[in-house]
Amino acid sequence: MRLYQYLLFEKKLSKNSMRRLIRSNAIRLNDQIVTDEAIEIDGWLHQLMIYDEPCQLIRHSYYMMNKPKGLISATEDKKLPTVCDQFSEKIWPIGRLDRNTEGLLLLTDNGQLSFRLPLPKYKVEKVYRVKVNGLLTANEVEQFARGIEFYGGIYCAPAKLEIIDANQNESEARVTITEGKFHQVKKMFLAVNLYVTYLQRIQYGPLKLGYDLQPGEFRALSIDEIKMLWDCAQLQY
Structure with missing residues (x-):
């Protein structure tokens, strides 16, 4: 929740009253004076004070x-x-x-x-465990590192491919990406002529x-x- 949402909808302040409070340095968040009405707040992480009076904040799930x-x-x-x-x-x-x-x-x-x-833009890494229906080699590792182009011209940012086990019938690997395009991991392997038979996300950030x-x-x-x-x-x- 943004601070202005809390002040407008939870504290029932008018916009003018809210801005007067901010201009007068009456609002403190974790003991720091607040000047940005759009700052994100959460009861798990923040203590909000208005004129030194504590406020009960909503805790997100x-x-x-x-x-x-x-x-x-x-x-x-x-x-x-x-x-x-x-x-x-x-x-x-x-x-x-x-x-x-x-x-x-x-x-x-x-x-x-x-x-x-x-x-x-935030480059949050997502890591997947993947199995494909064929042989993975250093060539695919290099292609992923350069960035894969889907059929149709959609380009993916460079990704990290780590081979765990590889043979002609099935290979297992770990893939790290920083994007989230629709069916991205599956399409990346299709672009190198391999089909994903199993996909599990094991890490987010x-x-x-x-x-x-x-x-x-x-x-x-x-x-x-x-x-x-x-x-x-x-x-x-």
């Missing part, structure tokens, strides 16, 4: 899910189960994993964070999928993990 195959990355769907069906509060996924991809998915009700994190979460399970993020994501999105706390 932040979750990590081990998404299983079969769920779609949406808030609701008329026909198919979604990643949000198990949650009582209104949240949404940060980015997307397609229906047949599994692994680490982040969910939140923080609009600014969910908007910023997938943007290529600094957060890694651990053995504590079985497919379909989720947990709330810790304060330290929330701070890591705010750092990735260059949000102030």
Whole structure:
């Protein structure tokens, strides 16, 4: 939530009253004078004071899910189960994993964070474990490092391909990307004439999928993990 949203809708201030408070240095966030009405605030990370009186801030929701195959990355769907069906509060996924991809998915009700994190400008790394139906070689590693061009002329930023195991029938690798184009990893391999048979996201930014979460399970993020994501999105706390 932005500071001005809190002051206008939670504290019921007028725009003029809000701006007078800011101009008079009456608002402090984590003991720092606030001059930017658009700053993002969250009760997990911030203490807000107005004329030295503490304010009760809303705490956003932040979750990590081990998404299983079969769920779609949406808030609701008329026909198919979604990643949000198990949650009582209104949240949404940060980015997307397609229906047949599994692994680490982040969910939140923080609009600014969910908007910023997938943007290529912030270069947040997403790491995938992938299996393909053929041989991976140093040639594909070099192609990924240069940047893959999809059929149709869409160009991907350079990516890191690390071969784990390779033979003529099947290869396993780890792929690191900083974008989030539609079906990007699968299309990257199609561009080098290989078909993805298994895809799992194992890391998003600094957060890694651990053995504590079985497919379909989720947990709330810790304060330290929330701070890591705010750092990735260059949000102030």
